[in-house]
Amino acid sequence: MTGLEDRKNQRKTTMPFSVKLNRQWLGPVIALLLIIIGNGIISPGFFTIRIVDGHLYGSLVDIVHRGASTVLVAVGMAIVIGTRGIDLSVGSIIAICGAVTAVLIRDTSLSPFVILLIALAAGIVCGLWNGMLVAYLDIQPIIATLILMVAGRGIAQMITGGQIVTFHGPFFEAIGSGYLLGIPWRVIIAAVLIAGLWAVMRKTALGLFVESVGGNARASRLAGIDARGIKVLAYVISGLCSAMAGVIIAADIRGADANNAGLWLELDAILAVVIGGAALMGGRFYLGLTVIGVLIIQALTTGILLSGLPSQYTLIVKAAVVMVVLLVQAPKARDMILRAMQRKKS
Amino acid sequence: MINERYYPLLATLAVCALLYGYGIYEHRAFSDTYVLGNLLTDNAFLIVTAIGMTFVILSGGIDLSVGSMIAFVGVLMAELVGGFGLHPLAAVVIAMIVGTGFGGFMGYLINKFDIQPFIITLAGMFFLRGMCFVINLDSVPISHSFVSDFGSFRIPLPGRGWLSASALVMLAAVIVGIVIAHYTRFGRNVYAIGGDRQSAELLGIPVGRTTVQVYALSGLFSSLAGVVFAFYTASAYPLAAVGVELDAIAAVVIGGTLLTGGMGFVIGTFFGGIIMGVIQTLISFDGSLNSWWTKIMIGALLFGFIVLQRLITRSFSGLRAGAG
Numbered sequence: 001m002t003g004l005e006d007r008k009n010q011r012k013t014t015m016p017f018s019v020k021l022n023r024q025w026l027g028p029v030i031a032l033l034l035i036i037i038g039n040g041i042i043s044p045g046f047f048t049i050r051i052v053d054g055h056l057y058g059s060l061v062d063i064v065h066r067g068a069s070t071v072l073v074a075v076g077m078a079i080v081i082g083t084r085g086i087d088l089s090v091g092s093i094i095a096i097c098g099a100v101t102a103v104l105i106r107d108t109s110l111s112p113f114v115i116l117l118i119a120l121a122a123g124i125v126c127g128l129w130n131g132m133l134v135a136y137l138d139i140q141p142i143i144a145t146l147i148l149m150v151a152g153r154g155i156a157q158m159i160t161g162g163q164i165v166t167f168h169g170p171f172f173e174a175i176g177s178g179y180l181l182g183i184p185w186r187v188i189i190a191a192v193l194i195a196g197l198w199a200v201m202r203k204t205a206l207g208l209f210v211e212s213v214g215g216n217a218r219a220s221r222l223a224g225i226d227a228r229g230i231k232v233l234a235y236v237i238s239g240l241c242s243a244m245a246g247v248i249i250a251a252d253i254r255g256a257d258a259n260n261a262g263l264w265l266e267l268d269a270i271l272a273v274v275i276g277g278a279a280l281m282g283g284r285f286y287l288g289l290t291v292i293g294v295l296i297i298q299a300l301t302t303g304i305l306l307s308g309l310p311s312q313y314t315l316i317v318k319a320a321v322v323m324v325v326l327l328v329q330a331p332k333a334r335d336m337i338l339r340a341m342q343r344k345k346s
Numbered sequence: 347m348i349n350e351r352y353y354p355l356l357a358t359l360a361v362c363a364l365l366y367g368y369g370i371y372e373h374r375a376f377s378d379t380y381v382l383g384n385l386l387t388d389n390a391f392l393i394v395t396a397i398g399m400t401f402v403i404l405s406g407g408i409d410l411s412v413g414s415m416i417a418f419v420g421v422l423m424a425e426l427v428g429g430f431g432l433h434p435l436a437a438v439v440i441a442m443i444v445g446t447g448f449g450g451f452m453g454y455l456i457n458k459f460d461i462q463p464f465i466i467t468l469a470g471m472f473f474l475r476g477m478c479f480v481i482n483l484d485s486v487p488i489s490h491s492f493v494s495d496f497g498s499f500r501i502p503l504p505g506r507g508w509l510s511a512s513a514l515v516m517l518a519a520v521i522v523g524i525v526i527a528h529y530t531r532f533g534r535n536v537y538a539i540g541g542d543r544q545s546a547e548l549l550g551i552p553v554g555r556t557t558v559q560v561y562a563l564s565g566l567f568s569s570l571a572g573v574v575f576a577f578y579t580a581s582a583y584p585l586a587a588v589g590v591e592l593d594a595i596a597a598v599v600i601g602g603t604l605l606t607g608g609m610g611f612v613i614g615t616f617f618g619g620i621i622m623g624v625i626q627t628l629i630s631f632d633g634s635l636n637s638w639w640t641k642i643m644i645g646a647l648l649f650g651f652i653v654l655q656r657l658i659t660r661s662f663s664g665l666r667a668g669a670g
Contacts (some may be wrong), residue, residue: 118607139652142464143595143605147652150592151645155433157638187419254502258638267468274465281462313478319473322465 028292037298043306067298068186069245071291073265074272075194076241078290081273083234084214084282085141090242092152093126094262099245101258102165112171120243127239131232156258166255176251186248198287214282215345275325354602355614362617365624373631385623386513391575393516396597397523398567400615403598406540406607407463407559412568413590414474419477419572424488434492442569447664449565453558470595477582491652498576512578512597521610540607596644600651
């Protein structure tokens with residue numbers, strides 16, 4: 001007892017701030033800073049932010065701009081991973097929602113806002129499907145979402161008729177590449193959505209429920225939490241976020257490409273969540289750190305391009321980063337390092 | 347009464363027979379051995395990959411790196427044959443050693459550091475795809491007399507059809523897979539680990555070693571699939587076989603292997619791969635249906651088999667609860 005209390009007191013006296021939080025933020029933030037500084041050394045013009053035609057312009061802005069769609073997907077993925085799940089179907093949901101948007105613009109004269117709502121609703125339906133499979137049929141998340149991942153691209157191709165459907169319209173062009181007060185619209189949309197999610201998750205008990213379901217679904221059910229409902233909700237949120245990303249990606253290229261829209265984005269999203277310190281075994285998730293994870297990936301990609309290395313090295317570097325992060329996170333590896341250090345001391 | 351663990355396999359066989367029967371009923375040409383020969387040839391690399399995947403899934407894991415492995419083996423062989431002037435057979439041996447070694451390395455990481463196989467093999471998938479791009483960015487032909495001999499080799503079947511060399515390699519791989527799964531100690535260990543890891547460990551089964559071996563075996567089969575694919579197309583393309591890992595998992599599931607591990611048959615995977623090929627052939631025969639129906643149909647079949655699996659495992663746990 002006294003030992004425990006001593007430790008408590010010690011923590012209070014020597015570490016006045018919430019140390020746990022700081023330590024979690026430290027790794028990813030330092031990594032991001034190092035990569036950005038590295039980029040600055042490689043290319044001297046990296047930090048300059050200019051205003052061209054009333055828009056912010058520069059490599060740093062570019063990173064945020066390109067990361068906007070990935071970050072949306074990654075945040076939804078973070079919540080799903082928090083429930084001890086995984087959502088492999090986000091790329092297909094992006095393709096479906098892009099296809100819905102493009103075809104509705106081409107074939108109907110609905111107001112763009114209604115079209116946006118319909119596309120988001122399509123994403124919610126996809127999320128509901130995933131959630132039902134995972135929560136009510138008790139199918140492993142990897143496999144349950146694999147179904148939509150395989151079939152989803154087929155559905156998207158069916159919607160577009162197998163072609164790349166292009167469209168024009170001021171509303172969607174603004175979403176894809178427009179600016180408000182010099183800031184890209186897509187960044188604003190992503191920021192607002194993520195802020196909303198953060199508020200819902202962290203200012204209410206919902207985030208705690210998600211983490212408790214991920215930690216132990218059965219115990220949470222016994223404690224009176226609707227574990228199945230929470231799981232469905234997580235997949236619905238992921239579907240909604242992917243839908244928004246799908247609309248942004250379609251608006252960016254002013255067309256829907258059922259085959260390639262959002263291809264491999266699920267991997268980037270999972271990678272970002274893992275860099276952000278979430279355990280793949282569920283039970284905890286960090287929205288802010290996930291955002292930083294996306295920025296790290298994006299800064300790394302930009303850095304590889306700036307350094308003059310061929311872009312094909314991106315994948316190898318990403319693989320190496322995942323491995324390092326995983327090994328550092330793995331409890332067994334940590335034990336080994338600790339033991340080795342202790343041996344050195346003695 | 348038939349043992350309950352044969353139900354998924356029986357369902358697979360029934361679906362295969364139904365689809366094939368429907369094809370014969372709708373299109374007269376479908377009964378020709380020509381169609382059968384093409385089915386075996388076109389799906390050879392997928393089925394070979396899926397056999398390796400069967401072992402991984404039986405052991406309770408997953409291997410997402412197989413698609414990249416196929417592309418990597420092709421690109422590596424093209425480089426060895428075209429760049430270094432090696433004989434294709436020597437290139438095959440080197441490629442398969444590299445593939446097996448890489449699979450074993452992933453298995454080592456999974457076992458040693460207790461990390462989820464899903465994420466390790468995901469990193470492996472990135473890495474191998476990246477290595478393809480580093481070696482070569484374009485589609486290159488593999489031109490050697492041996493490769494063209496391999497491509498033109500065929501054993502005639504009664505009717506208009508024939509068995510190609512790819513199909514023969516695949517059938518041999520299926521037989522080897524069945525032997526490994528059911529007639530070796532390693533195979534039994536895989537089933538035991540997939541069934542209940544802790545019990546297997548308590549029984550003295552070398553869980554760690556078997557895990558490494560399972561991923562090495564998956565690397566071996568997927569690199570063999572890469573060899574078949576490269577010879578079949580007589581070229582190497584770094585973006586080849588994107589998404590094959592998912593097709594392979596789908597073939598294993600449709601073949602009746604339980605996703606939680608411990609239950610399933612290599613022969614089921616063979617029929618799972620054939621079912622996917624038959625769907626594709628049916629859709630191309632029909633003409634009015636578009637290619638995306640393949641994906642939707644395979645998704646629907648996946649759904650059907652997974653629900654079937656849930657029902658079976660539920661009845662299992664029901665039995666256990668009743669006995670306890």
